[in-house]
Amino acid sequence: MTSTLPAPASPDWWRDAVFYQVYIRSFADGGDDGVGDLAGLRARLPELARLGVDALWINPFFPSPMADHGYDVADPRDVEPVFGDLAEFDRVLAEAHALGIRVTIDLVPNHTSDQRDWFTAALAAGPGSPERARYVFRDGQGPDGAQPPNNWPSIFGGPAWTRVPDGQWYLHLFAPEQPDLDFTHPEVLADLEETLRFWLDRGVDGFRIDVAHGMAKAPGLPDVAFDAETGLFDDHGPDDPRLDQDGVHDIHRMVRRVMDAYPGTMTVGEVWVSSEERLARYLRADELHSAFNFRLLTADWTPEDLRAAVADSLDAVAATPAPACWVLSNHDRPRHVTRYGGGELGTRRARAAALLQLALPGMAFVYNGDELGMPDVDLPDEALTDPVWTRSGHTERGRDACRIPVPWSGSEPPYGFTTGATTWLPMPEGWAGLTAQAQAGDPGSVLSLYREALRLRRGVSGGLTWLPAPEGCLAFRRDSGLVVLLNLSGAPVPLPEGRVLLASADVADDLPHDAAVWLQA
Known part of the structure; x- marks a missing residue:
């Protein structure tokens, strides 16, 4: 099925677009199980049109055991039943397009779920088999192979290797349930191309590429030269053998060749590198159309840091075909209301930051709930679900605090998010004034500020x-x-x-x- 926009538009529509990030589990539940889904998203599309966004980025909704809430993909070309089915996705796509909203989706190429058919076949086939060649299996070190093949840490904490019963080890830069693929294998590249074409043929307008600086590992898998324990997405520089290796650019060139066959589509990469020069390499004319620059998201609330974030981000893309790409919050980082101090102080600063972000040249991403001034929520230990919490031995609380479901209406939890009584992460008391319904009629609300900023932004252009x-x-x-x-x-x-x-x-x-x-x- 192909879904088309109601009128022709520039193939470069994305260059100054405002994207709205839909963390699907937390946006809107079309039923009563307390988990957001595609039906819930479809029902709220008119409200996103009133907000004034140009495009959506929908976090993973593919079949998954949910060890990492969808980033462990068991089938990259279908829909997880908890979120709906392909027919429901097609309806979302068609109705969004009818409202003039483009739709981009997550692409998770670095790893699969350990429940994907490929990985279960690799475990059954044994060492040296063609099935194992699609993943990064290695013999262990030591006389009995009982030590991991190298000292690489997982980004989620702990070692990046897990041993299987026959004695070999497999690599997972994230959770053990997310084995890394070996992109030197032609079947892995071919499968990625098949996934791209599957969704492009349905009518999606582009992809956000997860861990776009991953996929290629240093030849020989040498030990890392930094402390084994590492924070989420820490950039250890160009000498990190796990990430940002030269071979990753060949993969992006393949992706770009596919995208170029579908005019008007685009990619945006999640590239966690702190060097502007290294980021620019991903933005060459035959690679990514764009990439998140996280400088604004990580900047302190000082004029010096904010100006440097803006200036450095613009410098990073100046010699590339790509526009700048601005982010204040996402599903992996504390929300900016909380980062800026929380409460009235954090909200006041977040309002100002929104006007800074939305006035800058290039693309802007708004995380669902930003437009309501949502803060992080301090959850009890027993409510935490993020694998970072368990992998860190309960020393890192993970990302659940910034993933609380969106409050839509009413004065008590679940605030219109679901017709059921509970939500997958608990919603706090005291959010009656934060709901979209409460803010819609208040000209002084955060929602009204975003609506007006997005309306005015359409008349802003140039450097x-x-x-x-x-x-x-x-x-x-x-x-x-x-x-x-x-x-x-x-x-x-x-x-x-x-x-x-x-x-x-x-x-x-x-x-x-x-x-x-x-x-x-």
């Missing part, structure tokens, strides 16, 4: 020029005439000349501290 600003402030102008001032000085500052279009806080002649304003010069 960015830094302007003189009071100490502790950032100011810049877009070529189309939008002037942005962000005040982190600790005191009110005078507004620049121009007509106020939108502000994150009440303004008269001055812009308050921890606030941002858009003006038409």
Whole structure:
């Protein structure tokens, strides 16, 4: 089935698009089991159209045992029954397109589920078999092979190797339930191409590529030269043999050749590298269309750090065909309301940060709930489900706190998220004022701020020029005439000349501290 947009659009539609990230388990439940699904997403599409987003990025909804909530994929070309079926996905695609919203989905190429037919066949076939050649199986070290093949740590904590009953070990950069594929094997590359074409033929508009700096490992699998215990997505530089190896670029070139056969489609890579030069290598004309730059997401709330994040991100893409790609929150990191201090302080800063993000040139990603000002939630130990919690020996709480279901309506949990009584992660009391319903009619709400910012953004274009600003402030102008001032000085500052279009806080002649304003010069 092919789903098409109602009218022709530029094949470069994505270059300044606002994408809305749907963490499918937590967006909306079309039934009563407390887990978000495709039916729930379809029912809420009109609200996303009113918000004004250009595209969706839907986190994995493929068949999965859910050891890592869908990033352990058992079949990359089908739908997990808890989320619906292919017919329901086709309806989501068609109805989103009818509303003018593009649809991109997750691609998880680095690893599969240990329940995928390929891996169960590899375990049954034994050492040296063609089935095992699709994965990274190795003999262990020591006289009886009882030690892992090398000292690589898993990104989720603990060793990156698990031993199977016949004595061999297999590699998993994430959880043991996520064995890594060997992309030097032609069948692995062919399978990835089949997956791409399967979804492109159905009408998807692109892919977010998970761990896009993975897939290729250093030849010989040498030991790492850093401490074995490592944090989630820490970048250990170009000498990390697990990630960001030269061979990964050949894989992206293959992906790009497929994408080029489907005009108007795009890719955005999850590339956790701290070097702007290394990031730019993924953005060459025959590789990724775009890649997340996480500098804004990881920046401290200081004018120096925020300006450096913007400047460095723009510099990273300056010599590439790609636009900048701005992120404030996602399903792997604490929400920015919480990062910026939580409560009223965090919300005030998050409002200002939204106006900063959405005024910048390039693509922007809004994580579901950002538009409501959702914070992280401190969950009890017994509610935690993230494999990071178990793999770290209960020393790292993982990512559940930023994955709480979205509150839609009502005054008590589950706030209209489900027709059932409970949700897959518990929702807290006290969120009545945070719901989409409560905020929709309030012109001063976070939701209203996002709606207006997305409406105004459509008239903004061109490059960015830094302007003189009071100490502790950032100011810049877009070529189309939008002037942005962000005040982190600790005191009110005078507004620049121009007509106020939108502000994150009440303004008269001055812009308050921890606030941002858009003006038409």
